[in-house]
Amino acid sequence: MSMPGRGRPRDMAVDRVILRAALDLFIERGVEGFSIEQIAKRARVGKPTIYRRWSNKEELIAAAMETLIAEEVHWASAEAVDTESPYALVEAAIESAAVTTAAPHYRALVARVYGSAVSCPALMAVYWDHYVRPRRELATRLLERARDCGTVAADADLDVAIDMMVGAITYRVLQPDPPGVDDMRHYLRAVYRQIGLLP
Amino acid sequence: MSMPGRGRPRDMAVDRVILRAALDLFIERGVEGFSIEQIAKRARVGKPTIYRRWSNKEELIAAAMETLIAEEVHWASAEAVDTESPYALVEAAIESAAVTTAAPHYRALVARVYGSAVSCPALMAVYWDHYVRPRRELATRLLERARDCGTVAADADLDVAIDMMVGAITYRVLQPDPPGVDDMRHYLRAVYRQIGLLP
Structure with missing residues (x-):
């Protein structure tokens, strides 16, 4: 969804890819079964890109559930x-x-x-x-x-x-x-x- | 619990130790986190002793939940x-x-x-x-x-x-x-x- 004039559409797209990767890994492996590094790898971003947005794995998974479920329900x-x-x-x-x-x-x-x-x-x-x-x-x-x-x-x-x-x-x-x-x-x-x- | 004249008290005690070990391991690690071999080791019995009683890990865990919870509730x-x-x-x-x-x-x-x-x-x-x-x-x-x-x-x-x-x-x-x-x-x-x- 691009919203011209409303800021940083590029960043929102990156966020979405990271959140999707985190949610998929969480569903596949459970919270103890993967690392921030593996999220970064699957989302094809650097770890710093993730840490600039979320301070730990739990926050990232919670955000992923929130954002992606809110779109469905x-x-x-x-x-x-x-x-x-x-x-x-x-x-x-x-x-x-x-x-x-x-x-x-x-x-x-x-x-x-x-x-x-x-x-x-x-x-x-x-x-x-x-x-x-x-x-x-x-x-x-x-x-x-x-x-x-x-x-x-x-x-x-x-x-x-x-x-x-x-x-x-x-x-x-x-x-x-x-x-x-x-x-x-x-x-x-x-x-x-x-x-x-x-x- | 010994019940004189009611059969195999020794086996019931062995069962209990195996069931307890299975339930503890299940709670500690989840179903994918341990093997029948590890149950045998913790219960200090041989693997054949377990397989004579239960045909797989799922049956053993289900039996453990059933037996030990039924005692509490x-x-x-x-x-x-x-x-x-x-x-x-x-x-x-x-x-x-x-x-x-x-x-x-x-x-x-x-x-x-x-x-x-x-x-x-x-x-x-x-x-x-x-x-x-x-x-x-x-x-x-x-x-x-x-x-x-x-x-x-x-x-x-x-x-x-x-x-x-x-x-x-x-x-x-x-x-x-x-x-x-x-x-x-x-x-x-x-x-x-x-x-x-x-x-």
Whole structure:
């Protein structure tokens, strides 16, 4: 995507190549299975080019997950969450969420992220702060609005409700006989209905 | 545990040492990080002693998880699930579940199991068939009874409900700032309440 007059399109292209290489290596080998040097080699850049942008491997992997996943998953804006109907917002997100979560590289990424949570807590911590927390805040606002509408239980623990949705979906894709897009469409509906985000 | 007159106590002790060694190595290094030979070495037995009992590493790890976790988690019997009140059964299980799920080695085990789900699907498949499936059948019966009692929604998808409970709990223990026993006690109550298994 070139944006004339908006700065450094060349650098953005380099960033993208580095982030892609980091994400691919992470999915192939896990966080302990590769080095910054191997990312540089695969992205055909020098190590200093990487270190000018990210100070360590965990930050780079977290940034890679954030940038590349954000392009696939279409999140509602904060404004939409505050003004549109919760049911309509969730309904509008189902199709893209079903396609994303049924993809083999999504499953592989979930396995790697969970797999490194205890042996490499730094990655989970960076990922959580930069990526998960802001999205959870948005999800909390959505659940609060649905609670105001009376579809989510008045006494529901919203943090736990978010864990139940994210936890179920990520657990499901790691089970034997991984789901296809149709399965996930059906599955996501059942999850959101259980919480009160779909009728 | 010696059981006079009940067969081969010596073999059971050997089994236990092998299973313990396999589980420890799995937690330390992940499924790809060690061999049957290394299990034999740590358990101080010959490789044939292992192969007489288990035909491959995945079966051995699955057996290790099953045997050693079953000792920690106190599951209700099928008979109890069919006759006692669902609320009472869940209430009785909270304390042991909180202690188990807050333990560092439980977190490490969850991370390893999820982490190997895509790179080594054989382990998840064996674990699922031998260990998860029978427990899910028990959980389904519990949810059916709770549905008959009117506390679980009549139209709830019970497989999805089980995923939401297991998924939330395993996701929670992998998050930054892992929970202690008190946190898990509170957390489990919120999860079960959301599904309708506690008032």
